[in-house]
Amino acid sequence: MQDEFNLLDMAEVPLHEWPVEQTLDNCIKCNICVTACPVAAVTDKFPGPKYEAPQAGRFRHDMQPTPDASVDYCSGCRVCNEVCPTGVRIAEINARARRQITKDSGIPLRNRLLGRNELLGKIGSYVPRLANFGLQNPLSRSMADMMFGIAKEAPLPTWSTKGTFWDWFKRTRAQRLKSEKKVVYFNGCATMYYEPFIGQAAVAVFEHNGYEVIVPPQKCCGLPMLSNGEFDAASEYHQYNVDHLHDYAAKGYDIIGTSTSCTLTLKEEAPELLHLTDERSHKLSYATWDIFEWLRERHEAGELKTDFRPLNMVLPYHAPCQYRAHRVGKPALDLLELIPGLDVRESTARCCGIAGTYGYKSEKYQIAMDVGAELFDFVKTQGSQVEMTACDSETCRWQLEHGTDLPSRHPIEYLAAAYGLYDLERRALLNE
Template sequence: MTFTDAADRHYPAFSTDACIKCNVCNTVCPVARVTDLFPGPKYVGPQAQRFREAPRSADHSVDLCSGCGFCTRACPQGVRIAETNSRARAEMVEERGSSLRNRVIADTDLLIRLGVPFAPLANFALRSRILRWIGERVVGVHRSAALHPFARRTFQAAVARRRVSDDRGPDRTLIYFHGCAVNGFETSLGRDAISVLERNGFSVIVPPQSCCALPMISNGLYPQARAKARRNLTVLGDYARRGYRIVTTSTSCGYTLKAEYAEMLDLDDPDARAVARQTWDICELLGDLHERSKLDTRLAPLDRELPYHPPCQLKAHGIGTPAMDLFALIPGLRAWNSEHDCCGAAGTYGLKRERWQIAQDVGRGLFARLRERPAPDMACDSETCRWQITASTSIPARHPVEYIAESYRRWDAAHIGEVARAEAGTQLGAT
């Protein structure tokens, strides 16, 4: 990293200059609230930062930061606390190395490559208490941690024979970054996402892609993360620079593409800038269509309660809660916001043997609230949060766009024969 301005507050370590010690960050930290092991964002962030000098780390407690980012957003002075912590962790990992466990759980591409071909066997192992117990002792992944069963076939394999060209241009063509969750675990979400986007008149290209690298970033494995990011930028950058929008169905991947490649990994080239600018969360994109009266709102009623939990990563986007706005368009759907800050999963944080209980304690309030007002299932935009919620409450969790897709499907079923689709494709959505 080269610097041209020591006062550039966008660079996390420099932003700590703005700390006035007011303690606001400490009041919002979900981890410090539940465990005395974590000394809080002010201590590990702007305070400890003044004593850090690579390559010799003085501290270890920063590793308990879950990276939820509440501190950064609460800070009235603009200190990028969570980002400072992430970099401090990366420096620690660079100096002291990383556990095999962390390197494995951070490499989702590898897990999918190993797990999907042997899905029946792997899923049996995930369900086996004895194997999970062994996994906890040997690998360090908590036996009760939320691990989603592998898909029988990757999403990439499923769409391999799709042939979609970009010749309708950037206004009518979207690039779908499905991320690891869809690729290896929740392939039906990918199909729903494509159907909803196509319903709104877009051609959807699914390019070859790697893990966005967030799990590596949050485990401090920056060099590995950079390699993944560069591979993605090569593919996505070309589209983005030509004005194509990239759509994600994971607020985590989306945030990584929008912000973390530059902020954490120091990837600041035209590709990275274009990808950051052109990446849209799917609900953000649909909400934007609606703001501009371009959304196909022929939505059939879903008469039910729907609990919704906005994940931390969504809050980091700074786009409000577009899923709630979309739910309001579905007749009969009574969506309510969990009003709770964090489920505790924080990506791979809650998987770790020594962190699992902390993650459970962080999410406890949310889980209690979801149990108080039972519903058949609930919605959340981020996969690891969904899995954590389901594992902790037994309530199935789905991505918001799956409800939109279902509502569209029901509308279609009720209007068989009407020539809606083709028409919609030309008049709505793509601009």
């Protein structure tokens, strides 16, 4: 036989099982990512996703020095992954490249600081008022800008002055619901130290639907470190979470988070970037849910209470990039639309610009604001009756508040409010 060529040999391996770097071969140069990239649209410092991942990626090798500089301007928002028609894992390839840079030339102190939001959160929470004064006054912010390169205008959070989320959870232990139905809550650092009320709203919603909430020991998901190229430290954090959450996953408990980027990290960012293919990481990954992804499943199964009271307001809602990266649609939007009276306006802006720690960096602050302009303008065009906005991710909310001068809330706060459990103004549970 002359022609022995066998196309069946090219057995299709499912794309999600491909090593990240291997996916660069899928690029057909179509430029769709370049036209969608929010960063490349506003600055020439970033050549765009196609250049950074599938193109520059062919010139990188683990065992050789990387000459990369421009990839540092990738915000990691993952819009490119979302639009790529051939499945190139652009954002992950870029994250790996940034890691390679730090291996070669070290990690700037500023990036180490920004990567350690958990540690900063912990330290600040001992003396929250002092810490808030330190972080919010112009003099110290100017100094931080000059000394570390943390933009003085950037929207840093404020520490909770009423204790951490865990303080509250322990304090109210006696009041917590006991039930056969249990969920595990992954609160994340922001809820822990800055916005414990989001965790309170989540617990209230779970309990209202008959679920007992377990909050096991946990650490930062590691994403800020992964974004800043500190893979080894991130790996330690992730391992801690695997150690402390794996047993619940093995028992079949759902592990649910209110921070979209934390849940995405547990689901796939950490295992993929750190090359973790072990059974335990895999189990945790599959057990992890974003809260609205999980709530929508309950609703579709007819298990979610819909005793909502009306919330009469116009609400611009922005689904964060990290949320869209879950590839689950927009479940928060699906559920907010169930609330009577709530006029939810869906933003189609690509990104708010902040992208985790990106917009905090002095050299990137203006880029982040320029990226966010699309979103800020969207909010403005919704009219003067708009009093607050909604967004699932903490840093995005802070950026949204910074760019619009309007308060922003997590969708779970609106849901808790619609159940009559939560005060949106005070950001506190009604029964406390």
